[in-house]
Amino acid sequence: xxxxxxxxxxxxxxxxxxxxxxxxxxxxxxxxxxxxxxxxxxxxxxxxxxxxxxxxxxxxxxxxxxxxxxxxxxxxxxxxxxxxxxxxxxxxxxxxxxxxxxxxxxxxxxxxxxxxxxxxxxxxxxxxxxxxxxxxxxxxxxxxxxxxxxxxxxxxxxxxxxxxxxxxxxxxxxxxxxxxxxxxxxxxxxxxxxxxxxxxxxxxxxxxxxxxxxxxxxxxxxxxxxxxxxxxxxxxxxxxxxxxxxxxxxxxxxxxxxxxxxxxxxxxxxxxxxxxxxxxxxxxxxxxxxxxxxxxxxxxxxxxxxx
Amino acid sequence: xxxxxxxxxxxxxxxxxxxxxxxxxxxxxxxxxxxxxxxxxxxxxxxxxxxxxxxxxxxxxxxxxxxxxxxxxxxxxxxxxxxxxxxxxxxxxxxxxxxxxxxxxxxxxxxxxxxxxxxxxxxxxxxxxxxxxxxxxxxxxxxxxxxxxxxxxxxxxxxxxxxxxxxxxxxxxxxxxxxxxxxxxxxxxxxxxxxxxxxxxxxxxxxxxxxxxxxxxxxxxxxxxxxxxxxxxxxxxxxxxxxxxxxxxxxxxxxxxxxxxxxxxxxxxxxxxxxxxxxxxxxxxxxxxxxxxxxxxxxxxxxxxxx
Numbered sequence: 001x002x003x004x005x006x007x008x009x010x011x012x013x014x015x016x017x018x019x020x021x022x023x024x025x026x027x028x029x030x031x032x033x034x035x036x037x038x039x040x041x042x043x044x045x046x047x048x049x050x051x052x053x054x055x056x057x058x059x060x061x062x063x064x065x066x067x068x069x070x071x072x073x074x075x076x077x078x079x080x081x082x083x084x085x086x087x088x089x090x091x092x093x094x095x096x097x098x099x100x101x102x103x104x105x106x107x108x109x110x111x112x113x114x115x116x117x118x119x120x121x122x123x124x125x126x127x128x129x130x131x132x133x134x135x136x137x138x139x140x141x142x143x144x145x146x147x148x149x150x151x152x153x154x155x156x157x158x159x160x161x162x163x164x165x166x167x168x169x170x171x172x173x174x175x176x177x178x179x180x181x182x183x184x185x186x187x188x189x190x191x192x193x194x195x196x197x198x199x200x201x202x203x204x205x206x207x208x209x210x211x212x213x214x215x216x217x218x219x220x221x222x223x224x225x226x227x228x229x230x231x232x233x234x235x236x237x238x239x240x241x242x243x244x245x246x247x248x249x250x251x252x253x254x255x256x257x258x259x260x261x262x263x264x265x266x267x268x269x270x271x272x273x274x275x276x277x278x279x280x281x282x283x284x285x286x287x288x289x290x291x292x293x294x295x296x297x298x299x300x301x302x303x304x305x306x307x
Numbered sequence: 308x309x310x311x312x313x314x315x316x317x318x319x320x321x322x323x324x325x326x327x328x329x330x331x332x333x334x335x336x337x338x339x340x341x342x343x344x345x346x347x348x349x350x351x352x353x354x355x356x357x358x359x360x361x362x363x364x365x366x367x368x369x370x371x372x373x374x375x376x377x378x379x380x381x382x383x384x385x386x387x388x389x390x391x392x393x394x395x396x397x398x399x400x401x402x403x404x405x406x407x408x409x410x411x412x413x414x415x416x417x418x419x420x421x422x423x424x425x426x427x428x429x430x431x432x433x434x435x436x437x438x439x440x441x442x443x444x445x446x447x448x449x450x451x452x453x454x455x456x457x458x459x460x461x462x463x464x465x466x467x468x469x470x471x472x473x474x475x476x477x478x479x480x481x482x483x484x485x486x487x488x489x490x491x492x493x494x495x496x497x498x499x500x501x502x503x504x505x506x507x508x509x510x511x512x513x514x515x516x517x518x519x520x521x522x523x524x525x526x527x528x529x530x531x532x533x534x535x536x537x538x539x540x541x542x543x544x545x546x547x548x549x550x551x552x553x554x555x556x557x558x559x560x561x562x563x564x565x566x567x568x569x570x571x572x573x574x575x576x577x578x579x580x581x582x583x584x585x586x587x588x589x590x591x592x593x594x595x596x597x598x599x600x601x602x603x604x605x606x607x608x609x610x611x612x613x614x
Contacts, residue, residue, distance in 0.1 A: 041434035073419045077426035079440030109479040112380045119384035127348035133386030144451045146484030172416040177453030181490040
């Protein structure tokens with residue numbers, strides 16, 4: 001799957017991923033009205049609105065991008081109907097041949113991580129039959145529990161040719177509270193990064209590992225260090241756009257081959273129509289605004305990479 | 308909710324929680340056969356088997372215990388039907404007036420943690436209406452992202468009188484890889500523990516905070532230190548029984564008042580009938596075996612506390 005991701009990045013010339021993190025406040029009124037007319041102001045109504053909203057964005061952008069990253073929390077908050085909208089979104093994106101990175105940030109003790117891995121990336125056995133639960137291509141994983149919380153995910157990835165992005169240095173303001181603490185002269189995130197590189201060596205694709213890392217766009221200097229520390233690790237970079245990261249800040253997340261990183265934007269793409277820059281599209285044509293925002297993001301990042 | 312948990316612990320004289328972490332291999336054949344006859348060997352069939360299995364255990368033990376801790380991964384692996392079985396289990400345990408600790412180990416950047424908090428502990432708005440998603444009483448949270456990943460959970464807990472248990476020192480063998488690393492002369496888990504105590508001071512119940520900590524039974528010496536470092540923090544202690552912890556190891560997780568900790572056992576209770584000690588109950592009477600295992604666990608722990 002890391003090979004497929006890289007091939008698609010090369011084909012689209014777009015090392016970007018669209019974060020499908022729907023909030024009700026982003027969803028245009030006409031979609032909400034239609035969904036509520038059918039299902040009422042219910043969890044089912046919210047799930048229908050989310051799904052229609054996502055579908056519009058995917059239909060308008062799938063030919064330009066290699067991958068999407070649905071944030072499961074935004075669906076999980078709507079209970080079971082929300083989880084159904086998540087699954088429907090994952091399935092639809094896969095139909096469109098997009099690589100789907102499930103931003104699930106799971107991680108637990110070994111047997112429990114194994115269950116998450118099976119449910120999101122692998123197959124679960126019921127009697128003599130095997131079923132997929134959510135069936136994403138990649139999943140994000142939290143490393144706080146150490147190797148035996150991560151390895152069950154890697155085992156399933158080996159069986160299924162799927163991949164991971166493990167949290168190393170997150171994009172949020174307080175990420176430094178624990179991640180930046182100095183251990184034997186170096187910040188904890190470097191130790192985690194080294195471990196990710198080591199885990200990754202167990203499951204290599206062509207040039208890059210199936211085991212990637214998450215490093216926030218908001219910390220470009222740290223990204224530069226981590227890039228060198230984990231040369232064969234693909235880096236998923238959240239925090240571009242709405243969280244403050246810019247294309248020029250991101251060049252050091254990439255290797256000399258122009259690969260090695262994929263930059264996520266969520267709100268900046270999916271709610272583009274709410275920005276002054278794209279306001280002329282209007283609310284009804286929200287998906288066209290998202291398409292233009294994707295084009296502009298590709299230009300910003302590939303422009304910075306060319307310089 | 309921390310007050311209710313404490314009241315129930317005092318009433319049952321049982322500082323224990325039953326981990327409802329169903330694995331297909333634990334579920335007695337007669338339950339599986341019935342569920343598969345109705346739904347086939349499908350995800351729905353697995354979900355039905357899990358639900359019937361859980362219901363049997365809850366019916367046989369609810370009068371003896373204050374709380375249950377369903378591990379969501381064990382349900383999530385069966386996709387949407389699994390999540391429905393999780394919700395049904397949570398709802399049923401609440402009907403039985405048990406405190407429900409959702410072992411979800413979520414945690415993300417601020418806006419995302421807010422969505423998880425709303426979905427699991429609070430209410431989500433759909434238009435003008437408010438709905439609960441999963442509606443547990445407590446949730447477990449991963450601290451790797453720092454304060455702004457945790458505070459949205461605390462905000463929802465304040466609104467709803469609910470609580471958290473934040474991972475400090477986990478029970479698994481590799482938990483030390485990052486958690487034990489020395490930062491300014493002390494292990495990272497102590498720094499996390501101090502932070503948990505600080506977060507907890509923002510949302511206090513009668514004597515103990517609504518913000519608790521997870522510290523594994525498998526590390527009793529560290530539990531002793533953490534107990535003193537977080538005097539008003541309730542500690543959820545996994546790792547008893549199957550993972551190796553014993554009653555005598557656990558006394559230092561408690562305060563002088565006999566409170567301050569709640570010990571989880573999962574496999575040791577729910578699959579008790581598979582142990583030699585309880586084999587005479589037989590597979591059909593698996594729930595009676597679970598009841599006896601609960602009685603024995605209470606005896607082990609309260610015996611150790613008396614000494």
